Amino acid sequence: MKNKDSALTTLSEEAQLPNFIASNLRLLRKQAGWSQTELAEKVGLNRGNIASYESGSAEPSICKLLRISNLFDISTRDFTRLDLSDSAELALARSKRQAEQVERFDAYRKRKAELDHLISSSYDLFRYKRESLDKPCKEAELFAGHYLQLLELSRQLLKEHESLLGELGCQEH
Known part of the structure; x- marks a missing residue:
């Protein structure tokens, strides 16, 4: 009968996934024409970190x-x-990454449109309810004030979201 631990060790050794960090880092850095120091500066590390990653003695x-x-x-x-x-x-890896980014930005734009519609619909309902009241009580006026503050905040956040999308170059024109 085999020991459970030895079976697990054998299984985990066989199931090891390939790791190309060292070779890919060296390859891509050289293709870009950068020294280890230049790459380190671009990603906020030091040359020693990059050297360790490229030699495989450490992983980021x-x-x-x-x-x-x-x-x-x-x-x-x-x-x-x-x-x-x-x-x-x-x-293929780069085109796949770009396709994923386009898909993610499309989802952000779609979510922005959904939120815009939700906020507009909410305000339309608020106006309708407010206009249908003959004489609102103080509590209703207090709640209305809070709602209007939240509405303004929501619109500002939505505007910031739209601005970020524009800065990322994914805004529809």
Whole structure:
């Protein structure tokens, strides 16, 4: 009878996923024409970090990996799991990342339109209810004041959301 621990160890050793962080980092840095120091400056690290990652003696934290993969316009999954020395694989990884970004921005624009409609509908209902009251009580006026403050805040947040979409270059023209 096999020991449970040895079975788990064997299983985990067999199930190891490939890790291409070191080779991909070196490859992409050299393709960009950057020294380790230049790359480090671009992602807020020091040259020693980059050297350690490229040699495989250390791996970046998820936050550092995100900064690095974003700089090279590749998803963290593709950066760590694909051998990007194949130019077709690299092109596919970049186009996939761009398609994901377009899809995400489309979802943000759609959500903005939904929120805009919701806020407008809410205000229309508020106006209708307010106009249908003959003589509103003090409580109703207090609630109306609070609602109008929330409405203004909601509109401001929506405007900020729209501004961010515009800055990212994904606003419909």
